[in-house]
Amino acid sequence: MRNSLRFKVALAFSAVTILLLIAQALGVKTLAEAQEERLIDALIQEDIGNLLQSYRSDPALLPPFDRHMNGYVSGGARQPVVLPAAVKDLPLGTHEILVGGQEIHVAVAPFGNARLYRVYDFGAYEQRFKQVINALMAGTGVFALLTIWLAYALSGLLVRQVGGLARQVKALRLGDAASVNPGRYDEAEVAELASAFNAYHQRMSSMVEREKSFTGNVSHELRTPLTIVKTGCELLDQDDSIRGKSRVRLQQIERAADTMREVIEALLMLAREASAEHQEPVNMADMARTALAPFADSLAAKDVEAMVDIDPGQHVTANRPALAIVLSNLVDNAVRHTAQGHIRFSYEDGRLALEDTGAGISPQALPHVFERLYQAGPEEARASGCGIGLAIVKRICDQYGWAIELDSELGRGTRASLRFAPTPASDAS
Known part of the structure; x- marks a missing residue:
């Protein structure tokens, strides 16, 4: 307080x-x-x-x-x-x-x-x-x-300029060209604070402008090749000579292009701090199956069973691309650390859970798993990752107000649970 x-x-x-x-x-x-x-x-x-x-x-x-x-x-x-x-x-x-x-x-x-x-x-x-x-x-x-009364009145006179500066700073919006006028303050310390804030505000505004320009360029440069890939897949899909495994691979490429487009949109929204926008009811069972689909070959090679125990009619209100990134990274983490057994999605009491029967995480490493570039687990599993997947998951969850928790035990597996921020339309069936 x-x-x-x-x-x-x-x-x-x-x-x-x-x-x-x-x-x-x-x-x-x-x-x-x-x-x-x-x-x-x-x-x-x-x-x-x-x-x-x-x-x-x-x-x-x-x-x-x-x-x-x-x-x-x-x-x-x-x-x-x-x-x-x-x-x-x-x-x-x-x-x-x-x-x-x-x-x-x-x-x-x-x-x-x-x-x-x-x-x-x-x-x-x-x-x-x-x-x-x-x-x-x-x-x-x-x-x-x-x-007491005189002290409160006198303190109001002493801090009035600090309060005025705070109101002016609060009224400013990041990226605005306006700044605080130090000439309005006759107290040297407050005027110096206003000047320091103006310098900081200008640096932050320049940084935001550069970031907007960068994300706009990245968006354009990434969407162009994805559009070409998507268009090529649609044209090839009309070719009746492509059948069997070739058509399956073509569909995988098309799904990967769609997933990549959604990932780009979600990452750009994170960069632009657009947390409360673009939320819609999403089907949890479909999201879970979509997250597991790219790893079907890896799971089959390990003989690991993938299960989705979610009511087909279960919906929550969330940002679809952001949720897809979270689930994809959680599944990727589970697949890399599970050599046998199963990977299971479930939804109960407003909480989405992903359980695996993998190697588990040590109690010493568990508090650090969401740190950027931190990797836990066996050496071969660490070699296949770069230590930013769970950091991205935590960043997205913080951005959208989702609660992410990891419970793990060495040799018995890991359980990742995700509780979504309450909304009037959440958990609508």
Whole structure:
């Protein structure tokens, strides 16, 4: 799943800003709490100093002596607080303790042979301080949400020219003379990217034009001799003196010329990326028999049986010449690697399968069989091929959206299965 550049920029800005806001809020909170404690300590020290001085100058102001606390307890809190017995063991200084779930401060100071316990209640002050801190944290959350919106808006300004360039590139069609105008962009990086794309687009357009010219020339040069062969076969077919094996050979030549013409058409369509065009219902049983026909002599010489177990009325929607190339290469591969047994076509659950009882393919070689110029199997079988048949099969299947799979086991044979792309008219009988 790809995210847009704008989303990534906004996410980065938002994350960095929110982290800074959180760090700032936590820092302010920590600093404020520390300052609060310092302020309370300063107030207590000033108050306890004044209190001791007043008690020394006028002992009548002293509170009653508390024998349990072994000292004087001065209640600076609004409500009287009963100190726990453990307070008398506290060292001199200021302490925070909990009494009845309430946080209070107790200042312990020496007074003659006894101690003076001064109680302070800053609860109201601390409550207001907490409210201020909570308001600060809530404000940080609001600013974080605002940051997300601002970051998304700002990222739109930053990547707007990249988005404009992407829309212009998308609008271009390969082979068009039009190009992107770098002068429309005031950002140096985007203008440089536009210039680089223009150079690449021009090279690709030139390449496409050369390919179109080449395929047009190839089409003309190949169709001309095939037309001559086809015409000659039709004329010879009218000659009654040609009989027996000679007429069979003539028919084979005519079928080979038709097959070659279909192969040329399919290869030219692949070169021109015309994948979705020229599709029609084709009879699977007829296609299988046509693919096996050129190999009849080779199969007979090896005593290998060719079987077509397909319903005669089974049709699929496909490009006939392209399918003929695929089946021809699969059959050729099966014939070269099968010395005995059978080669069998079948069709079930929307999948065309070709099984053989040949030598099989090793598990190490199986992932590479569709690679161009890769050859697997015995040395004699490799010598009769050039390693591009299955590569062409894979290219055609990818072009038309067909799924091709090979399952094989050494010594037991290979199964090639072909599932066609779903179409409204596919698998119509």
